[in-house]
Amino acid sequence: MAPLKSWLSIPPDSDFSLSNIPFGIINSKNNSTEKRPAIAIGNHVLDLKAFSKANGFSGLPSLKDPLTIFSQPTLNAFAALGQQTHNSVRSYIQDIFSESTSNPQILKDNASLQKEAVLPKHETKTHLPMQIGDYTDFYAGKNHAFNVGSMFRDPANALQPNYTHLPVGYHGRASSVVISGTRIRRPNGQILLDKTASPPHPILSPCRNLDIELELGCFLCASNPLGTPIRIGAEAEAAIFGFVLMNDWSARDIQTWEYVPLGPFNAKNFGTTVSAWVVLPSALEGFRVEKMQNGTEVLPHLREARDDSVYDIQLEVDLTTPEGDTTNISKVSGKHLLWSFPQMIAHHSIGGCPMNVGDLLGSGTISGNSERGGDLGSLLEACQGGKKEIMIKGMDVRKFFEGWGYGYYSRGLWGGWGEGWLWGVCGDY
Amino acid sequence: MAPLKSWLSIPPDSDFSLSNIPFGIINSKNNSTEKRPAIAIGNHVLDLKAFSKANGFSGLPSLKDPLTIFSQPTLNAFAALGQQTHNSVRSYIQDIFSESTSNPQILKDNASLQKEAVLPKHETKTHLPMQIGDYTDFYAGKNHAFNVGSMFRDPANALQPNYTHLPVGYHGRASSVVISGTRIRRPNGQILLDKTASPPHPILSPCRNLDIELELGCFLCASNPLGTPIRIGAEAEAAIFGFVLMNDWSARDIQTWEYVPLGPFNAKNFGTTVSAWVVLPSALEGFRVEKMQNGTEVLPHLREARDDSVYDIQLEVDLTTPEGDTTNISKVSGKHLLWSFPQMIAHHSIGGCPMNVGDLLGSGTISGNSERGGDLGSLLEACQGGKKEIMIKGMDVRKFFEGWGYGYYSRGLWGGWGEGWLWGVCGDY
Numbered sequence: 001m002a003p004l005k006s007w008l009s010i011p012p013d014s015d016f017s018l019s020n021i022p023f024g025i026i027n028s029k030n031n032s033t034e035k036r037p038a039i040a041i042g043n044h045v046l047d048l049k050a051f052s053k054a055n056g057f058s059g060l061p062s063l064k065d066p067l068t069i070f071s072q073p074t075l076n077a078f079a080a081l082g083q084q085t086h087n088s089v090r091s092y093i094q095d096i097f098s099e100s101t102s103n104p105q106i107l108k109d110n111a112s113l114q115k116e117a118v119l120p121k122h123e124t125k126t127h128l129p130m131q132i133g134d135y136t137d138f139y140a141g142k143n144h145a146f147n148v149g150s151m152f153r154d155p156a157n158a159l160q161p162n163y164t165h166l167p168v169g170y171h172g173r174a175s176s177v178v179i180s181g182t183r184i185r186r187p188n189g190q191i192l193l194d195k196t197a198s199p200p201h202p203i204l205s206p207c208r209n210l211d212i213e214l215e216l217g218c219f220l221c222a223s224n225p226l227g228t229p230i231r232i233g234a235e236a237e238a239a240i241f242g243f244v245l246m247n248d249w250s251a252r253d254i255q256t257w258e259y260v261p262l263g264p265f266n267a268k269n270f271g272t273t274v275s276a277w278v279v280l281p282s283a284l285e286g287f288r289v290e291k292m293q294n295g296t297e298v299l300p301h302l303r304e305a306r307d308d309s310v311y312d313i314q315l316e317v318d319l320t321t322p323e324g325d326t327t328n329i330s331k332v333s334g335k336h337l338l339w340s341f342p343q344m345i346a347h348h349s350i351g352g353c354p355m356n357v358g359d360l361l362g363s364g365t366i367s368g369n370s371e372r373g374g375d376l377g378s379l380l381e382a383c384q385g386g387k388k389e390i391m392i393k394g395m396d397v398r399k400f401f402e403g404w405g406y407g408y409y410s411r412g413l414w415g416g417w418g419e420g421w422l423w424g425v426c427g428d429y
Numbered sequence: 430m431a432p433l434k435s436w437l438s439i440p441p442d443s444d445f446s447l448s449n450i451p452f453g454i455i456n457s458k459n460n461s462t463e464k465r466p467a468i469a470i471g472n473h474v475l476d477l478k479a480f481s482k483a484n485g486f487s488g489l490p491s492l493k494d495p496l497t498i499f500s501q502p503t504l505n506a507f508a509a510l511g512q513q514t515h516n517s518v519r520s521y522i523q524d525i526f527s528e529s530t531s532n533p534q535i536l537k538d539n540a541s542l543q544k545e546a547v548l549p550k551h552e553t554k555t556h557l558p559m560q561i562g563d564y565t566d567f568y569a570g571k572n573h574a575f576n577v578g579s580m581f582r583d584p585a586n587a588l589q590p591n592y593t594h595l596p597v598g599y600h601g602r603a604s605s606v607v608i609s610g611t612r613i614r615r616p617n618g619q620i621l622l623d624k625t626a627s628p629p630h631p632i633l634s635p636c637r638n639l640d641i642e643l644e645l646g647c648f649l650c651a652s653n654p655l656g657t658p659i660r661i662g663a664e665a666e667a668a669i670f671g672f673v674l675m676n677d678w679s680a681r682d683i684q685t686w687e688y689v690p691l692g693p694f695n696a697k698n699f700g701t702t703v704s705a706w707v708v709l710p711s712a713l714e715g716f717r718v719e720k721m722q723n724g725t726e727v728l729p730h731l732r733e734a735r736d737d738s739v740y741d742i743q744l745e746v747d748l749t750t751p752e753g754d755t756t757n758i759s760k761v762s763g764k765h766l767l768w769s770f771p772q773m774i775a776h777h778s779i780g781g782c783p784m785n786v787g788d789l790l791g792s793g794t795i796s797g798n799s800e801r802g803g804d805l806g807s808l809l810e811a812c813q814g815g816k817k818e819i820m821i822k823g824m825d826v827r828k829f830f831e832g833w834g835y836g837y838y839s840r841g842l843w844g845g846w847g848e849g850w851l852w853g854v855c856g857d858y
Contacts, residue, residue, distance in 0.1 A: 258591060
């Protein structure tokens, strides 16, 4: 399929081509305090409030009251309208920006609205795209679960018996989810340095083994009442608003000491970063591939009619040192998941748990399994639990984040259509 | 101290004496759709919106704009004003209702406002008192942790090494917290019946081991920014808005299979019930007692200046069968906690996790340790993991909730000043 052509200048290598059209929340120089919805295209964004105010959606009469929907400080109201509306708005915007648009008078030939609503991206600032009621982190990256389980136990018992029967997950801390670029402070916490001392003598210390976890995040656009599950299949698929990149910052030393028996807590709740632009499932339709093989026959509430329910999209992680040297430490496809998001949604709600518009689900860390390496989603795996040093530019080596001031940058190519910026500066106390 | 006397008729055994004055959210026959704040007193409530509208707070000029604060559908705006304001409002209302009030013209001698704002409790309906951003459940009931650990491991290794060093907790599901009286559906979930089969063969089934957990809930009235902990002492104490009773419904068979390695998930997120009336810490000041002895010297961020940071208040659990027979199955003091709520708050935020006004913390199940029994906070402990039957009225026995239609009723005397109603009907699919 030839790429769609736009009258707007879009750099050929842009992740925000006319085929993508992801949604986010911005403010601009003109509106420095008022957040509003926007889409990203090339090096620009379209301010959807300004566009609605100027009757930009007059060619899409099925969208009722766009000005109200796009005057909100989050995407929740838009998400709640459902996938059919998301897709018709995306298609309409694709048409409006097309070289051969059927509505040239709306924007292509309307210089004053272009000036008002089509803003250079660098003059805008992005914000958390959704109001997140609850956040849940899964553990569906089987290679990651295997690598970590092998380290803590042994390869023969790396995966727990339940792992292939259900998508293991835990409730995260919604208040600690932040937008790409937010400074994350290196957390203080209880750490057990000498694991052989009896009785144990934990200390309170800034985390020494600060790690990243490369994940896909999924925002929901549906709700279910208490006691009524969202069923696998069309119902669970329709609950997906879109995808972001996610960094589940992890304090490994705090985690090891605290997590028995109720799971990770302070090791995770000091910050989880998501990218700014939410990519709709319709934009990723062409990248569906089969999820990882599961030798176990799953129970009916998790059985999908089709196996191609994950996406073969390229994810990358770069590390930038305080001196500014950047090293790529991972390139991995998003397909390395044993469970799809529709399966996670169906399992999450099977007991009646109410899901809501704006809820965030994390996939779990995505790692590949190549022999050559370079496709791992966490430093814990890359440094083999602290046994191996990771070469980075600037003639330096690392295991975890040491000292002050690291950049973490993750880029999801989405097959050429998407981008995420995750960055954190970690200052000691 | 002689009990305070009111001009309003308050039954002598009422939990809502003039010494309590708990806050909640109601609607009434007059205002069937509009939720508003209220306080409970005897068999009545005072509608705080109606009271504000009629200038009822004119004798408390330090309270700015009471009509706006008390026109909200939750207590969050009131909570955010801080403890000094909560206490002055409580004292003012105590004075207004006192036999010897200094402001008789406001309510005592104002029959028309009495008619409008002092409503019979049975003509009102209660609602979730706070908008809950995040909910965290701790595990601070040491007797419960010991009993459960003894069952799953052995008494010598019942408590994990971290247990006496930090308040163990996990993030819960805020969307599943419901108000007393809400029908809870018996959850479906994955259950492993034959624990010896290899490979394992879990089934999907309605929960067979449905349990209760008697807990204290604590609502917060303070916020901290990402990266800045709430410190132990005055700062953590000032973050407490008030207390409720809590039932952390638990599906034991689902929990056993799913919880390794990331903690409880679907076993908990089908519903958590809280009582309607939030009791302020100032109302419980006289009931402070020392928390449980901790042989371990705790780290500085958990060190409290005073040890009397838990409350000796009587908690009770009654079970009502579908036939209507009610049996008291537990009477236990709220003091059986190894960690106080200020310690939980300090630990939760030590790594920088942002807490918010309206957040809910659960204490963990509260069990006593008497030899005679009858003071356990869960059926799991009362039936010794399924080994022993619990006698209930109606010539019947139970281990967990079986079949359809149970009532669970928990009453917290708060030393004579408080009440909670927790109830659930569990219907199979």
